[in-house]
Amino acid sequence: MTDTTTRYDDDARGPHAPPPPPAPASAAARPVVPARGTRRGAGLGEVAFDAGGFWGDRQDVNAAATLAHCERWMEELGWLENFDRVARGERTVDRPGWQFSDSEVYKLMEAAAWESARSGDAGAEALFVRLADRVTAAQDDDGYLTTAFGHPGLEPRYSDLAMGHELYNMGHLLQAAVARLRTAGADDAFVAAGRRVAEHVCREFGAGGRDELCGHPEIEVALAEFGRATGEPRYVEQARIFIERRGHGRLPVRPLLAADYFQDDVPVRDAEALRGHAVRALYLTAGAVDVAVDTGDDGLLESLVRQWRRTVERRTYLTGGMGSRHQDEGFGDDFELPADRAYCETCAGVASIMVSWRLYLATGEAEYADLIERTLYNVVAASPSADGCAFFYANPLHLREAADPVEAAGVHMRAEGGLRAPWFDVSCCPTNVARTLASLQAYAVSVDGPAALSVLQYAAGNVSVELDDGRLAVSVATGYPHDGTVVLSVTDAPATPVTLRLRVPHWARRASLWSTTAAGGARRVDAAPGWAHVSQVLAAGDEIRLVLGDEPRLTWPDSRIDAVRGTVAVERGPLVLCLESPDLPAGMEIYGFVLDASAPPQPANDGASVRLLPRPGRDASGGRLPFGPCEDPADGTPAQRPDAPGGQPAEGGLEVRLIPYYRWAERGPSTMRVFLPAST
Amino acid sequence: MTDTTTRYDDDARGPHAPPPPPAPASAAARPVVPARGTRRGAGLGEVAFDAGGFWGDRQDVNAAATLAHCERWMEELGWLENFDRVARGERTVDRPGWQFSDSEVYKLMEAAAWESARSGDAGAEALFVRLADRVTAAQDDDGYLTTAFGHPGLEPRYSDLAMGHELYNMGHLLQAAVARLRTAGADDAFVAAGRRVAEHVCREFGAGGRDELCGHPEIEVALAEFGRATGEPRYVEQARIFIERRGHGRLPVRPLLAADYFQDDVPVRDAEALRGHAVRALYLTAGAVDVAVDTGDDGLLESLVRQWRRTVERRTYLTGGMGSRHQDEGFGDDFELPADRAYCETCAGVASIMVSWRLYLATGEAEYADLIERTLYNVVAASPSADGCAFFYANPLHLREAADPVEAAGVHMRAEGGLRAPWFDVSCCPTNVARTLASLQAYAVSVDGPAALSVLQYAAGNVSVELDDGRLAVSVATGYPHDGTVVLSVTDAPATPVTLRLRVPHWARRASLWSTTAAGGARRVDAAPGWAHVSQVLAAGDEIRLVLGDEPRLTWPDSRIDAVRGTVAVERGPLVLCLESPDLPAGMEIYGFVLDASAPPQPANDGASVRLLPRPGRDASGGRLPFGPCEDPADGTPAQRPDAPGGQPAEGGLEVRLIPYYRWAERGPSTMRVFLPAST
Structure with missing residues (x-):
């Protein structure tokens, strides 16, 4: 926490190197798999949160209630039928939903895929298949797939790239396909549809194609990960093209709004801080980190780390929330952090975690996991109601006038905060919460090279990972976040020395760590904010007790x-x-x-x-x-x-x-x- | 300033009484002429600001530069040709300008009419006639007049009442017609076009017609004043219908925005404070005051006074600026007054003066003139550049990042504040400043009944009004606002006692007033914030010296x-x-x-x-x-x-x-x- 220089791992492979050898099967189900680097996140099969714990409870509610809730609303509002109508070749009249409503279906599919892998829930699998059938039926022969453009009764394809969200939608489809590929382990019809989408996008927007951009970034991070998942470097290359293409004023300046809304004002690598529409800025940054890592673009990565730091130091709320302005749903200037008009969109919290996670994997610095923790507890956890069927969209830090309960009854047109609503006219947040909760344990630990495990987020449960010399398994007992003591009990370990790193949050100024062997030896380990670690041969019965305090x-x-x-x-x-x-x-x-x-x-x-x-x-x-x-x-x-x-x-x-x-x-x-x- | 109860004048005539006897010719040219009440504002011919003084200088720059500047921009952008195309019956393809661009033409015409009366400037008269010819040629046979709907290539009339601004545009046309009628004194072709517009609106939206509203209030205040100017009570009645019709949810709630944007959430008389889009709220309130006064609706007037007070006490900036949010260009909650994100649109300043002036005329309270002063010096005067050819749109009280000078070069798409721009994509402010400056002396004094003059705003110049017993004329010498001393020298007075009221601003805690007669007698008069007054027989050579202080x-x-x-x-x-x-x-x-x-x-x-x-x-x-x-x-x-x-x-x-x-x-x-x- 005191080192201000930028560091990240580099395994010395060149740009466009093939992906590293696959992780063990239990580790495959994870959202981010960089092509380079010695650190990997947990697979959904490697970490399990206890039922009834803080996050385990939320995951169970998500599975039992939120997924069905989202499907029901999208069915009722006709967002699903949009696909059917296209599949039937019907002329669309008064299409329901915004032009980005397709993306909600894909985020729900992504959530279902992760949930299926997390819990083996047959209902989640059935949901995925049910939606996949309707989605894939709407795909054009050349791979194009949206329900808001390019079909009878609709505007032509790519006739409104600034606000049409076509590539944004297809990007979320690809992220659902990534989740499917890594959880079902099979190249099924939906993954095949994803391949056709990716090929279409590369053909249409690649070198020699349309020299244009989507107004809402998302295709970048999606193409990069789909390229990783399928081993197809052309997709990562197309993500790189989009990243480099941005920032040269291709997108229009809009009346009364900020110039940086689309992040098309300054090239990505030249920017000083995140700015403009917060979710756009964060999705773009996530994709840029992926491209920088996979192509070995160290200059770009260094710039993104600098941007993250300035954004966190000057444009981020105490809650981890990002977005100081309702206008543009955007970042503000440095130190413009009004509590009352904080927008702190739930989706920006999700997107911030996406960025921090990628930077953590690239650098191994605790500060990224610190911000993930802060954002998880104070933005993401704030959004869903206890029953998982209502959500905050904006997350202000101060509300002067109580919300009108009538407003929460149906589709919520606004996002002022103050009352959780079952659904929104722009309903990006519920499905974003769903896909995050369903895959949450992926962010809990990382495997760092051949013989090290880092524990990043504390929750009661179990961790079991394969290191080079064998399995390391620990059970975690804690009442965190309401109790500042975390006890890790080793249940299995290699016979050779391993390193166990525990994140000490920046607020835990007087943390202590005690390592006790099964044989009875106990020693105190330094535990200043940042990392505390034990490096030794571990054995079943060894216990590591981290006391963070909870005053x-x-x-x-x-x-x-x-x-x-x-x-x-x-x-x-x-x-x-x-x-x-x-x-x-x-x-x-x-x-x-x-x-x-x-x-x-x-x-x-x-x-x-x-x-x-x-x-x-x-x-x-x-x-x-x-x-x-x-x-x-x-x-x-x-x-x-x-x-x-x-x-x-x-x-x-x-x-x-x-x-x-x-x-x-x-x-x-x-x-x-x-x-x-x-x-x- | 210490009386917190609501008071207003009532001359005991009933609703829909005919207008009071006309004021002397020199007094006719004024923007607001209530049908009831004993108090009237100055005609443009009754007050003259010295050239080179604070406001005199700005009026001269407005006449010499701003009017032509506005005409040139509207010609270049095609906003004027929009009228020609409709007049020629051509099919419109890609109409330039927003749907409310017509209103800028009308506000410029209103400015030209006032300017013509203020200075006798032949150029202003020629500008009015030039524009009137093009506008009237575009009027439909049934009186309808807009260039954005209802003609070949455009959407049908009244197909988007929420955002189409058709009645808003026609309202500004009527305000230009009011200025024409009261300055040219003749019922010319443009005034006749105004009558046809008003008749069309009454026919279309009156009892038994469309039970609908315009999303942007303006038609209310315009119909009321046009009714006053023409002596036609049906127009005031139509204004009343629109006021009563508002607040029952006829206009749609829009995604992501506040429910009160259109002020259609709560009936006007039931509201507690101004809310939603600030200019909309203020134009609506101005029209509601007119209706309340002319129809003798005391309950409505009391409600509007309460709303004004709460708005000023809790939702108004130190500058007098209104509008705490860029989002919705709107008011915020009580005490939500961020300095950095203050929107304080220049047009909201103009509209606030419209409201305060009407409430002053209805009540005679100094607090309204206090707010007018504050708003004039710190919002309206802030907008135009010294050369009158660039303008602030937003008026924040704090800017952390300097504006980009490149942005100011042409049509400004944004309204962030920080640099005055020659024109805006939404260019409501320049013409609003122009019409306000051209008629500014109308707000300087009022004639209160048969034998009293109130001096409300201090500027070097001359005042000459006819009281019942003869002319009262004073010359005003002051370096205000940079000098806190104001000397009024009587140059003509009736032989009978008169009352001269001088406003003592709320900040002038230690003001003093000295009354000196030509014969040499001097006495000190009480001058606490609120009003100071002398009631006596005045004679040429008498001097009244108000010392407000300027520390x-x-x-x-x-x-x-x-x-x-x-x-x-x-x-x-x-x-x-x-x-x-x-x-x-x-x-x-x-x-x-x-x-x-x-x-x-x-x-x-x-x-x-x-x-x-x-x-x-x-x-x-x-x-x-x-x-x-x-x-x-x-x-x-x-x-x-x-x-x-x-x-x-x-x-x-x-x-x-x-x-x-x-x-x-x-x-x-x-x-x-x-x-x-x-x-x-």
């Missing part, structure tokens, strides 16, 4: 973030906490206080207890105009004004509890804030 | 405005000041300091001088992640971090100058902020 703590924001000056947040472990109106006395407004920063927050259930004090004066409510009390030139002090209505704590203070942010709005419409005005 | 002052924002907590603004007279990067030493960032709030700001040229101190620590730049330094549980104090790059003042402080906000970005692309982090 709530105050987190002071960077003073350059104007929007939260004079406030403080409270965190506990990896969880950002928040104050929600149901936890305030009746009649007290969410702004009627300051937090007593001299009193340390105390643990309380899964959150914390803090003391609130009356808000000091200085407001305009005593006047008629909002321009604030004017300084009286006579004495130079700001006028103290009577307070506004809304109620305040008594002079002696008021203890209130903060809850984990991911659980807010579970008790109905509410107001909420993460950053609390602080006493000074 | 710069600190203005502390309401503590409920999260976005500017811990900051302070500096104002001087009616001017909001700002710190702009050219006034900082090279290398110092716009965030690298705090203002020393213990040192009173000092006058410096037309702005102020303040002392900056180094910014105290507490930022994340020493770490790798942006999550802020964590409190160390051991000692409970926030970690102090080394500072970020960017330069800071030396320990002893640094004197810098602040300039009036309206002059920012005159020295090329810059960063800027109004609210300065303050030492505590």
Whole structure:
């Protein structure tokens, strides 16, 4: 965590090298398999989260409820029938759904494929096949496949590349095909359809073809991974062409919107930070990392690492959320991080994890896994309701006016945050959450070369990986994130020395690690934020105990973030906490206080207890105009004004509890804030 | 300023009473002539601003440069030819301009009409006639007149009422016709075209017609005033129908946007504050005030006063700017007033003045004139460049990244603020500024009943009005807004007592008023914020001296405005000041300091001088992640971090100058902020 230079692995193979030897079968089912590098993520068969644990529970709800929920909504809204109509050759009149609705079907298929591999759930397999049949029937002979263009009654193919999302849709189809190939292990009809799509795209947009771009990146990361999965370097090459083609002003500037919306303002390798539409920027970056890694483009990779760092240091919320503007669903300027108008789209959280994961695999740095953890607990986990059938789209850190419950009843037209909705007019988030949860254990550990395992995310469960000299298996016992102690028990190990690396989160300033052998020897290992590791011969019965601590703590924001000056947040472990109106006395407004920063927050259930004090004066409510009390030139002090209505704590203070942010709005419409005005 | 109850005049005539007797000819040329009430605004012939004064200069530049600038751009872009093509009956292919481009032509015509009356400028008259000929030639036999619908090659009439802007366009035509009728004094061909438009609208959308609404309010305020100008109560009645029809969900909810965008979520009289798209909300409110006043609907008027008050107290910027969100170009929630993402569209400033002026005429309260002053100096005056040929569209109070000068060269697609542009793709602001400047003296004074004159806005010039017992004429000498002393010299007066009311701005806490008679007697008059007045027989040579003061002052924002907590603004007279990067030493960032709030700001040229101190620590730049330094549980104090790059003042402080906000970005692309982090 203290090294600021860029490092990444390079196994010295040249560009377009063939993929490395396949991982063991249990490791094959994973979303990202770089062609180079000595580090690999876990296959879905190598890690299992315990049922009833934080993530295991969410995975089970995802499988049992969310997948069917998504299919039902898409059927009801006609997004699935769009494929049938094309397959039947019918003329389309008033096609339902946005031009990107196909992609939701593919993300659901991807989720079903991962889920099938994760749990062996026959329902997920049946869902995949059911959808695949309808999708593949709509493919044109030349491989083109979308339901919004190029068929009777629709605009011609590629007539609106900026906003048409055709390549975006086909990109998500390819990601579903990657999941299918790596989980079913077979080159079935859907994978074959994917090959035809990829060939079509290379033919149409390759060298000598259309010198154009899709307005929404996605095809890049998809072609790269499909190329990896199929061993076809031409697909990776086509991804490279798209990456290099971007940033030269091919896409139109749109009225009233920012120039960088499409990331077509600056070449990818020349950019300084992520900018414009957040999901677009992040999908593009994920694809660019893939291209940089697979082609050995070290300059590009270094640039992407720099961009990630500046983005995380200056354009990322405490929750890990990205996207400071509702306008353009976009990043803001450096330090433009308003809590109230934070967009922090759930999909941007998913996409941020995609980028961080690729950079972790390329570099092995803990900071990427740190951000993945922060984003998983405070963005992705915040989105779905407990029953898996309603979702947050935007994830603001402050809501002043409670949402209207009526709005959540049906298809939600808006994305303001405040109430989870079953479906959205633009419904990218539910299926993105689904595919992420279904494959979540892939991000939990990595195998680093011949004899090392890194544990990145802590959850009760089991890990079993094949190292060069044999199997390493550990069971993980923890109440994380609500308990800061993680106990790893070795159940199987090679006879030769192995390295076990444990990530120590940046917030765990006083972590400790104890390694105890089955024979009874115990020693304390250095555990500063970053990595703690044991390198030795391990044996069944050995135990490694990581104590990260779980005291709530105050987190002071960077003073350059104007929007939260004079406030403080409270965190506990990896969880950002928040104050929600149901936890305030009746009649007290969410702004009627300051937090007593001299009193340390105390643990309380899964959150914390803090003391609130009356808000000091200085407001305009005593006047008629909002321009604030004017300084009286006579004495130079700001006028103290009577307070506004809304109620305040008594002079002696008021203890209130903060809850984990991911659980807010579970008790109905509410107001909420993460950053609390602080006493000074 | 201390009375919080709602009061307005009621002359006890019933609804739909005929208009009051006409004002003298010199008073006829004014934009708002309520059918009821004892108070009237000045005619353009009753007030003249001195050439070279603050507003006189801007009016002259407007006449000499802006009107021609706007005509030239609209000719070049084909927005004028749109009328010719319709007149010729040609089929339209690829019509240039948005569906509301017609309205820019009408706003320019309105400006030309006022300008012609203000200065007698033959060029302005010729411009009006030139445009009127082309516009009227495009009118359909039944009165319908737009160039974006209902003609060969275009969509049918009223096929997209939500976004088509047909009634909006025709509303602006009617406002141009009002200006023509009241300045030329004749019912010419253009006014006749206006009558046909109004009749068409009443026929089409009246009782028994289409039960629909235009997505962008404007027709309401236009029909009401055209009804007043022509003495036709059916037009006011149609305005009333549109006001009552709104708020029942006739317009569609749009994806990803706020429900209140069109103000169709809540009936006008039931709303609590202005909300949604700011210009839409303000135009609607202006029309609603007109309807309430003319129909004697006291309940509606009281509601509108309440809405204005809450909007001003909780949703209005220090500059008077309205619109907290780029998304939807909209109002935010209460206290959602980010400085950086302030939209504060110039047109919303114009529209806010329209509302405040109508409420002033209805109630006579000084607070409305206060807000008009604030908005004129800090929004409207900020928009045009000194040469009158470039304009701000958005008026943020904080810019972190300097604009790209290339962007300003041609038609500006965006509205981010930071650089004035000659024209915009959506170019509503230039013509709105033009029509406001051309008629500005109408807002300077009011005649209140038979024997009283209120002076509302201070500018060097002359006022001459007919009271019941004779002419009252005063000359005004002042360097306002840069000098806080205003001297009124009586040059003519009736032989009977008159009341002269002078507005004392809310910020002038220690104002004094001296009344001196030609005979040599002098007395001091009470001059607390609100009104100061003398009621006596006046005579030529009498002098009234109002001393408002012009010391710069600190203005502390309401503590409920999260976005500017811990900051302070500096104002001087009616001017909001700002710190702009050219006034900082090279290398110092716009965030690298705090203002020393213990040192009173000092006058410096037309702005102020303040002392900056180094910014105290507490930022994340020493770490790798942006999550802020964590409190160390051991000692409970926030970690102090080394500072970020960017330069800071030396320990002893640094004197810098602040300039009036309206002059920012005159020295090329810059960063800027109004609210300065303050030492505590």
